[in-house]
Amino acid sequence: MKRLLFPIIALLLGAGPALGQDEVFDSHVHLHAGAESLDAYHAQNAADGVEATGFAAMWFGGPNQARAGDVAAMRAAHDATLELASANPRMLPIATVHPYDGDAALAELDRVAGLGFKVLKIHPHTQRFDLADPRVGTLVERAGARGMVVLIDNAGIVPNDTVHLFNLALAHPGTRFIFAHMGGLDFRAWNILPLARTADGLLADNIYFDISGTVLLAADSPLEEEFVWTMRNVGIDRLLLGSDFPQLSLARTLAALDALDLGEEEAAKIRYGNARRLFGLD
Secondary structure (H helix, E strand, O other): OOOOOOOHHHHHHOOOOOOOOOOOEEEEEEOOOOHHHHHHHHHHHHHHOOOOOEEEEEOOOOOOOOOOOOHHHHHHHHHHHHHHHHHOOOEEEEEOOOHHHHHHHHHHHHHHHHHOOOEEEEOOOOOOOOOOOHHHHHHHHHHHHOOOEEEEEOOOOOOOHHHHHHHHHHHOOOOOEEEEHHHHHHHHHHHHHHHHOOOOOOOOOOEEEEOOOHHHHHOOOOOHHHHHHHHHHHOHHHEEOOOOEOOOOHHHHHHHHHHOOOOHHHHHHHHHHHHHHHHOOO
8 A cells, every 4th residue: 555654653652644544443442531531522523634434442541540440430431432432423342351351340340241342451561461361251152142242442452462362262252352562563463364274263353453553663664564464364344444543543553553564345345345344334
């Protein structure tokens, strides 16, 4: 594609105005301050000249949020997030519970699933849980049974997170997973997927990735060719666009995607088509 050859420093520190793309779904938006954050997200996109056709948003975003033992606060945050989504039809709300809250977490998961939440986000680094803990397996199994997609951080900041996430997906074939950031700078590890798919009965087709953050590092860098190779190995149909707002902007993320050597059909799937299919946006 290579229509915009922005140097990596421009991608990291502020890419220029927007990209005139068609439909865009931003699968990774943090609304730490609720409506105030939502207003800031819209304002930033307007200033950059981009527009999200839809976006998935969560209130959770730091070590002082979604802590174990704080189910009442999570419940209140879910209600506030749902209220925001009800007033903003383009917003897909994301829920968060802590695996170590056991039955209380499962009860809250059941409640939000009944309210229409389609995505559960958990974060092993900031929530400080072990991906190999059986309570994580119990939670993601329940989420899958309720038709929810499980979004888990995979930025490579937790030791061996890619290995643990791969095994989690193997153990729970009925649950669809999105692994955020596609491993960070450890993205190479996911090239095992084409081989894993050749093993009869091993892997369900249940792994997706968002490329938030990592795409900014890879575009117009020495890593780009290998990153694009990895994207195609894991499957273009399995990739989602995400900004990770407010840490990063949608405009910069779109600029990085546009800089990759992808075909227009491939890029269109990542920008919107894959999210439409996964989340049933139509």
